[in-house]
Amino acid sequence: xTSPIDMGGGGTAVVSGxxxxxxxxxxxxxxxxxxxxxxxxxxxxxxxxxxxxxxxxFFLIGLLAPLISKVYGKNPYTVYADExxxxxxxxxxxxxxxxxxxxxxxxxLEPGNGYDVFTKLIYGIRTSLMxxxxxxxxxxxxxxxxxxxxxxxxxxxxxFIGRVIDFLLAFPxxxxxxxxxxxxxxxxxxxxxxxxxxxxxxALILVQWFLGWMGLGRILRGTALALREREFxxxxxxxGASPWRIIRKEILPNIVTPLLVQSTYLxxxxxxxxxxxxxxxxxIVEPTPDWGQMFSKASTExxxxxxxxxxxxxxxxxxxxxxAFNLLGDSVRDAFDPKTAR
Numbered sequence: 001x002t003s004p005i006d007m008g009g010g011g012t013a014v015v016s017g018x019x020x021x022x023x024x025x026x027x028x029x030x031x032x033x034x035x036x037x038x039x040x041x042x043x044x045x046x047x048x049x050x051x052x053x054x055x056x057x058f059f060l061i062g063l064l065a066p067l068i069s070k071v072y073g074k075n076p077y078t079v080y081a082d083e084x085x086x087x088x089x090x091x092x093x094x095x096x097x098x099x100x101x102x103x104x105x106x107x108x109l110e111p112g113n114g115y116d117v118f119t120k121l122i123y124g125i126r127t128s129l130m131x132x133x134x135x136x137x138x139x140x141x142x143x144x145x146x147x148x149x150x151x152x153x154x155x156x157x158x159x160f161i162g163r164v165i166d167f168l169l170a171f172p173x174x175x176x177x178x179x180x181x182x183x184x185x186x187x188x189x190x191x192x193x194x195x196x197x198x199x200x201x202x203a204l205i206l207v208q209w210f211l212g213w214m215g216l217g218r219i220l221r222g223t224a225l226a227l228r229e230r231e232f233x234x235x236x237x238x239x240g241a242s243p244w245r246i247i248r249k250e251i252l253p254n255i256v257t258p259l260l261v262q263s264t265y266l267x268x269x270x271x272x273x274x275x276x277x278x279x280x281x282x283x284i285v286e287p288t289p290d291w292g293q294m295f296s297k298a299s300t301e302x303x304x305x306x307x308x309x310x311x312x313x314x315x316x317x318x319x320x321x322x323x324a325f326n327l328l329g330d331s332v333r334d335a336f337d338p339k340t341a342r
Contacts, residue, residue, distance in 0.1 A: 026030075043334040048331025054324035058317075062126035069123070072106075074116045076123045076289045081114030087112060093306040100310070110297065111307050121313055123289035123322075131204050132270040138209040139262055139270075143216030148255065150217070151224025152247055158221070165214045173211045177273065180207050181282040197288045204283055210269055216262050223255050257336040268322045269307035275318065291318060 005155060042048055081088050087095060092112045094100030099108030107117035127302050150161040184203040189195045236246045277283035278292030291314055298301060298311035
């Protein structure tokens with residue numbers, strides 16, 4: 001489409017009405033929501049996409065562990081040292097090389113009790129991820145409630161929550177976890193009784209949550225503190241909106257970016273923390289499968305001297321998961337804020 005324009009002096013110029021390529025691209029870019037732009041940037045990041053697939057694979061393995069175990073024909077609780085003593089020597093070490101790896105036992109057999117390593121690993125992933133996801137959800141909810149409340153309300157609320165955060169940050173986290181686990185367990189079960197697995201799981205969640213939310217709370221406090229001075233917040237106040245409505249409708253949608261990025265960093269940290277507690281013997285114990293418990297077993301003298309391959313599968317899987325999740329967190333951060341991309 002063209003239209004003539006009078007240039008003066010009897011001359012005319014013809015100007016095209018069709019938008020140029022640059023204008024078309026800018027219009028398309030302007031028409032996209034921030035979420036679509038973030039998703040587009042994320043899809044272009046090959047490292048982030050591969051990391052997302054790897055993380056999704058681990059969660060799928062944990063979710064489908066019972067089904068995989070059923071198809072595989074074994075479970076992580078069968079003591080093959082008693083049922084199949086011909087597979088072990090007098091010291092309880094698998095007779096076949098490489099920890100007894102074979103077509104029947106894909107990842108071999110555990111020295112000592114003789115548990116199937118493959119099913120123990122997939123159930124261990126299931127246990128560790130279940131606990132870590134629960135801790136992450138609890139930490140995120142607490143960080144939102146206290147951090148946003150402190151940043152938006154200010155005054156005494158901000159002072160009180162800030163002092164609580166400062167006090168809790170003074171605790172050495174790992175030492176507190178180790179020392180408090182027996183105390184928390186004793187609140188539910190007498191020391192003379194055997195501790196059920198669900199009590200240990202609940203204790204792990206409570207202990208890690210207690211000292212896990214402060215960092216996220218501080219970040220969200222700072223974000224809410226900056227947002228409350230913005231014009232759209234002032235407009236909501238003038239219109240008569242209550243503080244709860246302003247927090248829910250105006251502030252929460254604007255803290256999605258730091259919240260999502262920090263969550264992708266929190267979860268792998270809780271996975272390693274939970275594994276560390278089980279490794280030290282204050283977390284999940286046998287016969288319940290757990291990632292950290294497998295590391296603890298691999299560090300015993302029997303395994304270290306006779307079957308070093310036992311550490312390979314849980315060790316490699318833990319490294320892959322943590323690295324993939326951290327790379328995913330970097331990619332999510334860069335997708336939300338391209339200025340941070342290297």
